[in-house]
Amino acid sequence: MKLTILGCYAATPRTMTNPTSQVLEIKNHMFLIDCGEGTQVQLRKNRIKFSRINHIFISHLHGDHFFGLPGLVSTFRLLGRDKDLHIYGPKGIKEAITLLMKLGDSWTNYQLTFHELTSKNSEIVFEDDKVSVATIPLKHRVYTNGFLFREKLGERKLNIEAVAKYQIGKAHFRNIKQGTDVLLEDGTMVSNKKLTFDPPKPKSYAYCSDTGYKPDIVDQIKNVDVLYHESTFLESEALLAPKTKHCTAKEAAAIANAADVGTLILGHYSTRYKSIAPFKGEAQDIFANVELADDGKVFEF
């Protein structure tokens, strides 16, 4: 997986920082997660092809997470898009986007499908043979979901040398990759284990922004490879976190620690702070493997 941070700051766009948006490359998909103002420019700066984005996941309807969406939907039309576009987000998102299009008398020339979310429980919102995406219900001032992206276990890998040794023909390869044993012409059975290697371990990524401290998400995100968790505040502003339903760096680290994740990426920093470095220090008091998101930063895992 490859995660490109397009923006990871709270509230307002500034000259050097952008509100929330990121792109997750997983298997053959480019998923856009949230779409704050400036997302289009950030996509261009990071050389991400607009045409590769077919699914957009919106956590909630605060401006710093979706004000870039009407512009992007409109640009897709100007670029001559003809592929379907799927948008997943809270109920109301369809009305918001289509009202803007209606007022400007502009419609898309591609199929635009909204998948409006209302459930307070986790649900699978996207699934194919390689990937699944489930919501992570969060605790914020408006209805909000994080998203859990999981690769599925792939086919077994063919051991070319072993296959050659037993002179097994190509016609068997498809079945072998799916785990079947092979009966040779002389009547001996060759077990699948001798002919294949284990497939790579499927990776997982959890995106949790925005949210107040919500320990009950721990079960759902247990052992994920990477957790992106909002950390709007440092300890000096800890009192503001529950009031605004956001988290401190320490609270994000407590979630990462309890869920025993591989890596914690912090983001959604309040723009009041001159430096984001202290976020890492405060989180590392509780959880060691902390990375700081920043606009344009790429994480591969």
Ligand SMILES: [Zn+2]
């Ligand atoms: Zn936000």
Ligand SMILES: [Zn+2]
């Ligand atoms: Zn918010």
